[in-house]
Amino acid sequence: MANRIIVALKGEAKGFYRNKSTMFWTIAFPLLLILLFGAIFSASGGKYDLYVQDLSDSQASHQFLEAVNLTGSVNLRYIDKQSDLDQYIKDNSLSAVLVVPANFQMAFVPGAGNNTTQLTMRMDPTQSSSNVVFSIVSAVANQANLALAQGSNVITMGRADITSSGFKYIDFFIPGVIALTTMTTTIFWMVSVMTRYRNNGIFKKLTTTPITRMEWLTSQILWQLFVVFLSLAVIMVVGVLAFDTHMNLTPVAIVTVVLSSALFSSMGMIIARFIKEEEAASAAANAITFPMMFLAGIFFPLSMFPSWLAAVANVLPLTYVGNALRDSMVYGNVASATNNMLVVAGFTVVLFIAGIMFSKWKTE
Amino acid sequence: MLGMDIKRDANKIKRRIGVLPQDFNAFDLLTVKENIEFFGGMYDKSIDADELIDAVDLREKRDVYFKNLSGGLKQRVGVAISMVNDPEIVFLDEPTTGLDPKARRDVWGVIQSLRTKGKTVILTTHYMEEAEVLSDRVGIIDHGKFIAFGTPKEIIDKHGTGSRCIISNCDDKCLAAIQGQWPSAEKNDGEIIIRLESKNSLPEVIYTLDRSGGNYEQIQVTRPTLEDVFLSLTGKKLVGVETEPVKGKKKKKGRKGVD
Numbered sequence: 001m002a003n004r005i006i007v008a009l010k011g012e013a014k015g016f017y018r019n020k021s022t023m024f025w026t027i028a029f030p031l032l033l034i035l036l037f038g039a040i041f042s043a044s045g046g047k048y049d050l051y052v053q054d055l056s057d058s059q060a061s062h063q064f065l066e067a068v069n070l071t072g073s074v075n076l077r078y079i080d081k082q083s084d085l086d087q088y089i090k091d092n093s094l095s096a097v098l099v100v101p102a103n104f105q106m107a108f109v110p111g112a113g114n115n116t117t118q119l120t121m122r123m124d125p126t127q128s129s130s131n132v133v134f135s136i137v138s139a140v141a142n143q144a145n146l147a148l149a150q151g152s153n154v155i156t157m158g159r160a161d162i163t164s165s166g167f168k169y170i171d172f173f174i175p176g177v178i179a180l181t182t183m184t185t186t187i188f189w190m191v192s193v194m195t196r197y198r199n200n201g202i203f204k205k206l207t208t209t210p211i212t213r214m215e216w217l218t219s220q221i222l223w224q225l226f227v228v229f230l231s232l233a234v235i236m237v238v239g240v241l242a243f244d245t246h247m248n249l250t251p252v253a254i255v256t257v258v259l260s261s262a263l264f265s266s267m268g269m270i271i272a273r274f275i276k277e278e279e280a281a282s283a284a285a286n287a288i289t290f291p292m293m294f295l296a297g298i299f300f301p302l303s304m305f306p307s308w309l310a311a312v313a314n315v316l317p318l319t320y321v322g323n324a325l326r327d328s329m330v331y332g333n334v335a336s337a338t339n340n341m342l343v344v345a346g347f348t349v350v351l352f353i354a355g356i357m358f359s360k361w362k363t364e
Numbered sequence: 365m366l367g368m369d370i371k372r373d374a375n376k377i378k379r380r381i382g383v384l385p386q387d388f389n390a391f392d393l394l395t396v397k398e399n400i401e402f403f404g405g406m407y408d409k410s411i412d413a414d415e416l417i418d419a420v421d422l423r424e425k426r427d428v429y430f431k432n433l434s435g436g437l438k439q440r441v442g443v444a445i446s447m448v449n450d451p452e453i454v455f456l457d458e459p460t461t462g463l464d465p466k467a468r469r470d471v472w473g474v475i476q477s478l479r480t481k482g483k484t485v486i487l488t489t490h491y492m493e494e495a496e497v498l499s500d501r502v503g504i505i506d507h508g509k510f511i512a513f514g515t516p517k518e519i520i521d522k523h524g525t526g527s528r529c530i531i532s533n534c535d536d537k538c539l540a541a542i543q544g545q546w547p548s549a550e551k552n553d554g555e556i557i558i559r560l561e562s563k564n565s566l567p568e569v570i571y572t573l574d575r576s577g578g579n580y581e582q583i584q585v586t587r588p589t590l591e592d593v594f595l596s597l598t599g600k601k602l603v604g605v606e607t608e609p610v611k612g613k614k615k616k617k618g619r620k621g622v623d
Contacts, residue, residue: 004405004406007402007405008405010402011391011402015392015394018393019393200389201385201389202390205403206406208382208383208385209378209403210407
């Protein structure tokens with residue numbers, strides 16, 4: 001028996017390795033998602049462009065701008081003193097420009113009379129990035145004022161004063177991609193294997209050999225688990241190397257991945273029971289997985305959803321898979337992770353029983 | 365089957381038989397050898413894949429993916445796989461359907477070599493000449509019932525309509541003379557077909573033609589084939605069913621089996 005399972009497993013492994021499209025969807029596609037979304041969102045958590053027109057062009061203004069630069073949160077881009085600022089902003093669609101006035105240096109000279117100078121921030125307040133830049137600049141200005149009041153002309157800025165600590169978007173996103181990949185890998189594998197082997201007669205041939213249905217299914221499940229954990233490993237390694245995410249493969253996460261593989265395999269089996277054609281069945285699988293991917297809070301946190309959409313998310317199994325993985329792998333919230341995992345287990349039991357019942361109807 | 369109950373001992377029986385299902389397919393992305401080994405792995409003991417590959421003459425295609433084989437080669441792989449457990453009985457379900465004549469002869473060769481190895485081969489086919497060439501015994505099934513059974517010769521002798529004499533390019537004089545003597549003679553595209561009751565009838569035909577003083581091109585005598593017997597036994601309605609788009613159960617009913 002074990003021998004037959006291993007033979008069937010090896011057969012699937014060779015086919016998988018030789019089929020470039022399954023390799024792409026299970027390994028390369030999740031990585032592309034991570035790199036793409038990681039790049040998009042880490043840009044907003046990282047540096048902003050700050051355009052500066054330095055009309056003073058003095059030692060004081062250079063020192064001040066150097067302090068802004070040292071925060072590590074902005075890229076300074078200089079605009080020539082002679083430029084017509086209004087025209088420049090229009091031509092380059094800028095959303096934040098800092099203007100250092102010509103009298104900037106004077107404010108730093110003790111006893112020069114009028115010791116105030118006005119930094120002007122031309123900005124589009126509807127752009128959240130320009131608000132962030134504004135707060136960075138004012139923080140530096142405050143430091144400068146503070147330093148002046150104490151009679152010292154050293155302006156320093158620490159990075160920690162501005163950048164917020166805590167979790168990054170990518171920490172939220174990577175467990176979601178693991179959940180998503182587990183779902184798509186197992187559903188599509190089951191749907192395509194069941195419909196293809198049924199339509200091209202491989203099942204018919206297998207029934208004439210001693211392998212039983214259970215042995216065959218076992219081989220498929222073991223193979224699926226291998227593929228799922230393979231892509232999980234690749235995703236984690238890339239997440240750590242490329243984005244410096246901190247995540248742990250906890251027991252709860254492992255159980256959740258195993259359960260959700262069974263859950264979505266069962267879903268694939270049910271689809272394949274009712275839709276006989278391979279193309280139609282995979283279209284049906286798409287129709288189920290695609291909305292789930294967006295509604296289950298994989299790309300954006302559910303807290304960003306309007307309440308009615310969050311209510312929809314609450315009945316989708318993928319939501320709980322994603323939550324369980326995030327809570328256990330990233331946030332270290334074991335209690336919440338366990339609760340989510342139990343909900344996943346509930347879904348799995350229901351769908352597994354449904355899958356077996358439907359397949360019994362079929363054989364009768 | 366093999367002294368066992370088909371339902372109760374299904375698993376024991378499966379170990380001792382080999383089956384080539386209709387519309388057979390193996391795994392597209394495995395090679396010929398890997399496919400044979402895959403199915404061999406389903407049994408406790410199996411024949412060496414290379415030996416089977418030689419038996420069906422596929423040595424050159426050994427490491428080619430199954431999906432890249434032609435229809436005839438795929439069927440030969442199927443025959444090899446059906447022998448992988450060294451079965452006592454081999455069932456081949458329409459192994460040559462859809463193959464070109466050359467590929468069909470190749471598959472025939474493989475089936476004949478099974479017979480010389482002492483295997484019992486049970487073959488279902490739509491092709492009567494295939495049954496006639498390959499079979500020791502033939503059964504014709506119509507609507508799920510055996511309507512004839514025996515060696516091809518026995519069936520032809522028993523159900524056949526005797527030899528036919530075909531006279532081509534007969535002129536009117538010949539035609540009149542023949543139709544006078546054999547009113548049942550059929551006229552078909554300038555040919556006249558007479559069913560001969562016995563061997564002695566042939567000289568009579570020639571004598572009649574001579575005496576009529578008319579002209580004809582040639583006389584040909586043909587033995588009835590299994591196909592003629594099949595058509596006369598089942599009627600044309602069955603042929604109609606065959607050419608209909610096939611839908612599962614309907615087809616099984618209309619299928620005739622040959623063993």
